[in-house]
Amino acid sequence: MTISDCGKIDPTLRSASSCHCKSFGFLHLDDSDCFVRRNMKRSYDGYASASYASPQLKRTSNSYGDSSCPEDDSTRKARKVADHYSARSNQTLEEREASPIIHLKKLNNWIKSVLIQRYARRGDAVLDLACGKGGDLIKWDKAQIGYYVGIDIAEGSIRDCRTRYNGDADQQPRRKKFSFPARLICADCYETSLNEYLSDDAPFDICSCQFAMHYSWSTEARARRALANVSALLRPGGYFIGTMPDANVIIKKLREAEGLTFGNSVYWISFDEEYALKKFKSSSPFGIQYKFHLEDAVDCPEWIVPFNHFKSLAEEYDLKLVSVKNSHAFVDEFLKMPEFAELMRRLGALGDGNLDRSTLSQDEWDVAYLYLTFVLQKGGESTARNRKNNNLHKGKMYISEEDIEILDGNI
Numbered sequence: 001m002t003i004s005d006c007g008k009i010d011p012t013l014r015s016a017s018s019c020h021c022k023s024f025g026f027l028h029l030d031d032s033d034c035f036v037r038r039n040m041k042r043s044y045d046g047y048a049s050a051s052y053a054s055p056q057l058k059r060t061s062n063s064y065g066d067s068s069c070p071e072d073d074s075t076r077k078a079r080k081v082a083d084h085y086s087a088r089s090n091q092t093l094e095e096r097e098a099s100p101i102i103h104l105k106k107l108n109n110w111i112k113s114v115l116i117q118r119y120a121r122r123g124d125a126v127l128d129l130a131c132g133k134g135g136d137l138i139k140w141d142k143a144q145i146g147y148y149v150g151i152d153i154a155e156g157s158i159r160d161c162r163t164r165y166n167g168d169a170d171q172q173p174r175r176k177k178f179s180f181p182a183r184l185i186c187a188d189c190y191e192t193s194l195n196e197y198l199s200d201d202a203p204f205d206i207c208s209c210q211f212a213m214h215y216s217w218s219t220e221a222r223a224r225r226a227l228a229n230v231s232a233l234l235r236p237g238g239y240f241i242g243t244m245p246d247a248n249v250i251i252k253k254l255r256e257a258e259g260l261t262f263g264n265s266v267y268w269i270s271f272d273e274e275y276a277l278k279k280f281k282s283s284s285p286f287g288i289q290y291k292f293h294l295e296d297a298v299d300c301p302e303w304i305v306p307f308n309h310f311k312s313l314a315e316e317y318d319l320k321l322v323s324v325k326n327s328h329a330f331v332d333e334f335l336k337m338p339e340f341a342e343l344m345r346r347l348g349a350l351g352d353g354n355l356d357r358s359t360l361s362q363d364e365w366d367v368a369y370l371y372l373t374f375v376l377q378k379g380g381e382s383t384a385r386n387r388k389n390n391n392l393h394k395g396k397m398y399i400s401e402e403d404i405e406i407l408d409g410n411i
């Protein structure tokens with residue numbers, strides 16, 4: 001299958017190199033202070049879970065953020081997001097294959113794999129912000145990285161990530177062990193000063209934040225903390241790669257909708273009455289909340305990330321934009337490359353081009369359009385990749401329950 005046109009899918013791999021998908025502009029705020037309709041994210045491998053706080057987990061009192069203060073509105077909302085993801089249970093392989101968005105999950109896995117293969121190098125030290133249940137561990141292993149630190153606010157997800165890292169997950173009983181040492185932390189990445197906490201492990205060569213950066217955009221302080229963490233922990237020349245909702249597309253769809261809710265058979269997005277005019281002030285780019293529901297994956301509040309604001313805020317933290325692409329344009333571009341077309345065939349998002357006729361539905365493809373990929377690079381003279389002696393960092397090849405670090409007060 002390939003894209004014959006923006007928004008339409010062509011379920012044959014053959015025409016992969018002949019499609020003409022348009023690329024999309026960034027979200028703009030126009031002079032009249034509202035988003036311009038110009039040219040205009042999840043492969044949350046819905047695995048594992050089950051787990052809540054364990055008395056054995058190592059809790060570190062949080063002197064790294066502000067969360068010892070009474071819980072404010074943004075912390076409460078972050079907790080709501082954490083509770084949602086913590087409660088999502090691990091699926092068996094059969095349940096996963098029966099998911100109404102199985103091809104979308106596979107497509108998102110392909111997108112993340114392409115990003116990782118293009119930017120990760122053998123031996124790299126990787127910081128995975130909002131790592132979830134470790135759905136990207138295999139991808140990092142294929143890239144032969146040297147060290148991995150995964151952080152997520154949802155304790156249930158981090159515990160499932162541990163299970164998967166140790167090779168105990170039901171989904172992959174015969175998997176060989178991962179070849180890199182790892183460290184797993186439960187913390188709010190957008191509240192905590194990770195640079196102090198991870199100073200022994202820094203600098204990282206790659207920071208990845210997949211389908212999660214938008215959870216930082218509830219307040220300016222959180223968005224700044226997120227970018228400050230990334231910037232402080234990356235080496236000069238290191239890359240920040242990620243995927244998040246494409247605000248251009250969401251706002252366009254909102255404006256085309258009759259009311260404040262739109263969607264299809266697998267998702268819906270709903271804005272509150274306060275956005276009835278469908279106008280957004282460029283002077284207040286943070287805290288624009290909507291409710292997102294994606295069958296078998298997500299059901300929680302999210303925040304619009306106006307990309308031009310994201311780009312300029314990142315620049316303040318010495319992170320320069322290398323590339324941004326809507327997922328449709330991303331698929332169009334990289335599916336033309338034989339190695340990535342082959343990967344797509346193996347992952348099966350579009351069927352295997354052979355016996356397997358199942359493929360992404362139009363409704364799933366419409367969900368893919370809601371997301372973009374981004375790549376930023378830390379400024380400064382590029383330094384050598386981080387090849388720290390394994391003894392110098394805190395990673396382990398087997399992570400026990402007690403090894404999971406919990407930064408208290410964050411969630």
Ligand SMILES: C[S@@+](CC[C@H](N)C(=O)[O-])C[C@H]1O[C@@H](n2cnc3c(N)ncnc32)[C@H](O)[C@@H]1O
Pocket residue numbers: 042043044045078081082085086129130131132133134135136151152153154157187188189190191209210211212215
């Ligand atoms: C859609 S899932 C993506 C998980 C993983 N990155 C992936 O691609 O499979 C979003 C993740 O963001 C995490 N998250 C949300 N807010 C967070 C925060 N403030 N700090 C750390 N993780 C957060 C959630 O717990 C969840 O695991």
